[in-house]
Structures are given as structure tokens and as C-alpha cells.
Amino acid sequence: xxxxxxxxxxxxxxxxxxxxxxxxxxxxxxxxxxxxxxxxxxxxxxxxxxxxxxxxxxxxxxxxxxxxxxxxxxxxxxxxxxxxxxxxxxxxxxxxxxxxxxxxxxxxxxxxxxxxxxxxxxxxxxxxxxxxxxxxxxxxxxxxxxxxxxxx
Numbered sequence: 001x002x003x004x005x006x007x008x009x010x011x012x013x014x015x016x017x018x019x020x021x022x023x024x025x026x027x028x029x030x031x032x033x034x035x036x037x038x039x040x041x042x043x044x045x046x047x048x049x050x051x052x053x054x055x056x057x058x059x060x061x062x063x064x065x066x067x068x069x070x071x072x073x074x075x076x077x078x079x080x081x082x083x084x085x086x087x088x089x090x091x092x093x094x095x096x097x098x099x100x101x102x103x104x105x106x107x108x109x110x111x112x113x114x115x116x117x118x119x120x121x122x123x124x125x126x127x128x129x130x131x132x133x134x135x136x137x138x139x140x141x142x143x144x145x146x147x148x149x150x151x152x
Contacts, residue, residue, distance in 0.1 A: 035070030
């Protein structure tokens with residue numbers, strides 16, 4: 001049974017609503033820190049978990065958000081990226097590793113979305129803590145991401 005919203009998860013829900021994404025953030029009793037944990041807790045396929053991973057561009061050190069299917073790895077070398085430190089993740093998103101949502105960050109981030117997510121109508125995303133998640137249609141998530149891009 002989902003529990004009450006943690007203040008950080010409530011902040012995520014408010015930020016998502018401000019971006020036009022009407023979703024229900026839920027707090028689960030089990031951890032969703034890893035994609036496998038999240039899939040088990042949500043009762044979905046591993047690929048339906050959207051991993052929100054922060055990298056930095058090798059050439060410029062600019063942070064980049066990669067939204068990737070839980071059953072895939074980001075091809076960082078091919079994309080010219082390297083993994084961001086936990087401190088950088090918190091600084092640019094406002095969230096700790098293991099709970100980073102796909103949008104609603106402290107500052108706008110260039111975002112790359114894994115095309116393999118297109119095999120799913122609905123996906124699950126982190127919502128600010130290692131126990132908070134939300135389910136959303138991929139189409140709605142893409143629309144909200146497009147809206148954040150147009151405001152930069």
C-alpha cells in the first residue's frame with residue numbers, strides 16, 4: 001500500500017503539474033533506487049523504468065540528462081559523455097542519485113531520450129526519493145519534455 005508523500009516527492013508532483021503533467025506520485029514501501037528494484041516494486045517490465053541519469057559532455061563539461069530504458073545502457077562513449085558525480089547530479093537537478101525525476105529540475109538540462117522506450121505506452125519514473133515514483137504515458141512525458149525545451 002502506498003504511503004504518504006515525502007516533502008521532496010510532493011515538490012516533484014507540484015513541479016510536474018506546473019509543466020502540464022498531471023500524474024500521481026506514490027511512495028512505495030520498497031526501494032526504487034535501481035531499475036530492477038523499481039520494476040519489482042511497480043510490477044512492470046524492467047524496460048518500462050525510465051532511468052534519469054546525469055552525464056557531462058566530454059568536450060564542454062555541460063550536464064546532460066539521459067532518460068534511458070531500465071533494460072538498456074546509455075552508450076556514453078558514442079554520445080561523447082561521461083557519468084556525472086553524485087555532487088554534480090544533486091547540484092544540477094536538486095535531487096540525489098536514486099531519486100532523480102526525468103524533469104522538474106533546479107535548472108533546465110539538455111535531455112536525450114532513449115528511442116527504445118517507444119516500445120512502451122506507459123513508463124515509470126523516479127519522483128525525488130528512492131521510494132517515490134510516478135506512472136505516465138510516454139507521449140505525455142515527451143510533451144512535457146518538449147515544453148521544457150521550448151522555455152529555455
